[in-house]
């Protein structure tokens with residue numbers, strides 16, 4: 001019997017070992033199969049789906065212009081990624097607008113109206129005084145100086161679009177406009193890029209503001225910061241922030257630099273944060289959207305530069321883009337077969353310095369002592 005057990009014991013252990021190995025292999029295949037078929041992913045995994053959309057504030061009369069934009073967005077990016085479009089308007093969209101735009105994409109399209117609270121005068125605004133201010137700005141030759149609707153638009157884009165109920169379900173947005181061009185094929189998901197790399201604000205063009213439109217904006221933001229130390233204490237230190245993008249003198253005054261918000265790929269959480277909502281509400285109370293002509297671009301840019309860390313910004317060099325006379329076209333050789341734009345048209349290219357000088361002459365009345373392109377300031381502020 002002892003002989004028997006002595007001979008058999010190793011075989012028992014070996015058999016048990018083989019059974020265990022077979023069971024673990026089976027378990028391994030079961031788990032990997034479940035993962036691939038059910039797409040079990042942690043929220044932060046690279047491929048987890050994104051809650052993101054295009055956001056388009058547009059008028060019915062700009063149907064042709066938005067149709068061009070959508071065609072280019074679809075062909076360069078969205079036919080591959082299928083993100084929905086949210087169209088917003090201060091009036092009802094016409095059935096022609098809805099039919100035409102929805103036919104341009106296989107993705108979901110939604111159409112929303114902006115209410116009077118988001119697009120209109122707050123009751124504390126003195127509309128007679130606002131009209132006087134508009135005519136003064138017009139006399140100075142400032143673009144949109146006398147436009148009432150432009151001011152409602154800038155206030156809406158500064159403080160309300162991200163609170164429109166149609167955007168509630170999203171975390172990131174890409175703002176698009178009518179009559180712009182998108183030139184380069186984008187083969188990766190830009191929203192996933194933003195999330196997976198901890199980016200909160202993406203841009204293509206940085207530009208200088210007409211200072212006559214924002215004479216008191218910087219000081220108002222500084223007053224807010226002083227009066228709300230608990231908010232400011234949550235913001236990054238000067239060194240970690242992008243303050244040197246918006247100020248040449250360590251925060252004493254605004255240098256006019258801003259990201260062009262007609263293109264934005266950004267986090268909605270940034271604007272929905274209590275800190276930004278408090279800041280916006282403070283700015284709104286001061287009346288500068290109506291008594292001056294505060295643009296959403298300087299408002300977003302100053303706020304983001306103070307509230308975000310430098311590493312949360314992203315320059316989308318690979319997205320060739322034109323708005324009005326200004327184009328960003330990537331100049332590196334690897335983009336030549338991806339982009340249909342001419343790098344010679346890029347804002348930073350010396351070949352268009354003549355045009356820049358002409359523009360500066362045309363805008364001589366405006367505070368344009370510095371070059372109009374603020375990309376150098378962005379690069380500098382990153383260091």
Ligand SMILES: Nc1nc2c(ncn2[C@@H]2O[C@H](COP(=O)(O)OP(=O)(O)O)[C@@H](O)[C@H]2O)c(=O)[nH]1
Nearest residue numbers: 057058059062088089090149150153177178262
């Ligand atoms: N629905 C609506 N959209 C507007 C109005 N004013 C401007 N927009 C939109 O707001 C965005 C910015 O306006 P735009 O005229 O292009 O301003 P600019 O880019 O600063 O010259 C564009 O998408 C316009 O279609 C308006 O009164 N109603």
Ligand SMILES: [Mg+2]
Nearest residue numbers: 177178262323
């Ligand atoms: Mg525009």
